[in-house]
Amino acid sequence: MKVAEALAAIETFDLRHQALLGEQAEAAQRTKTDPTVRQLRQRRAALDTQVQQQASALKQLELEVAELAGRVKSHEKAIYDGSVRHPADLQRRQHELETLRVKIQGLEETELSQMEAQEQTSAELVEVRAQLIEREQEVERLRAADRANAPKLAAEILAGEEERRQLAESLAPSQLRTYERTVARRRPAVAKVVNGTCSGCRLPLPSRLLQEARQDQLVTCENCERILLL
Numbered sequence: 001m002k003v004a005e006a007l008a009a010i011e012t013f014d015l016r017h018q019a020l021l022g023e024q025a026e027a028a029q030r031t032k033t034d035p036t037v038r039q040l041r042q043r044r045a046a047l048d049t050q051v052q053q054q055a056s057a058l059k060q061l062e063l064e065v066a067e068l069a070g071r072v073k074s075h076e077k078a079i080y081d082g083s084v085r086h087p088a089d090l091q092r093r094q095h096e097l098e099t100l101r102v103k104i105q106g107l108e109e110t111e112l113s114q115m116e117a118q119e120q121t122s123a124e125l126v127e128v129r130a131q132l133i134e135r136e137q138e139v140e141r142l143r144a145a146d147r148a149n150a151p152k153l154a155a156e157i158l159a160g161e162e163e164r165r166q167l168a169e170s171l172a173p174s175q176l177r178t179y180e181r182t183v184a185r186r187r188p189a190v191a192k193v194v195n196g197t198c199s200g201c202r203l204p205l206p207s208r209l210l211q212e213a214r215q216d217q218l219v220t221c222e223n224c225e226r227i228l229l230l
């Protein structure tokens, strides 16, 4: 294998290696709490609290209405059973009765709109719960796939490292250094020569360089510094 070919193969391994490590890192990330799941759980907790608060506010309203209704009843009883004799007393009671009825009506309207709000919150809660279950199942599926894939992935990474080591052994340290230097600046570090031009920067190459490359020397493009592969 020519030097440039070996370096191109090393670059292929390196890219593959990076991708495999990336896959491993993503799988590790998926073992942690999923951001969407966390968000949905927070939303669910907030809605749970809201529904409870709405329910106790409604309960409070119902008690108030019941209390006022009780007072209405006692006034009505007093007015209609003839126990109120004084016209002034009668008038006071009738006035209070009117006030109580208006109050009750107001409270009942509030109750109605609060019930509607509670229904909306409950409906949203049902929706969020369903979304959460769906997302949790999706995450679990992904994790199961990760677990099943982990041994194969690890083996692939090890095999790749071993192949790269063998390839690297066939090269001189200075050639590897040139590759490492180039890789740090350019991707891909190894560029094919196509019709006498560098495929990395698309500029024509001097025939002197092409000649050297043909003799299996490590040649780099004078323009983009990539390692040239004939």
Ligand SMILES: [Zn+2]
Pocket (backbone or CB within 6 Å): 191, 198, 199, 200, 201, 202, 203, 221, 222, 223, 224, 225, 226
């Ligand atoms: Zn070039």
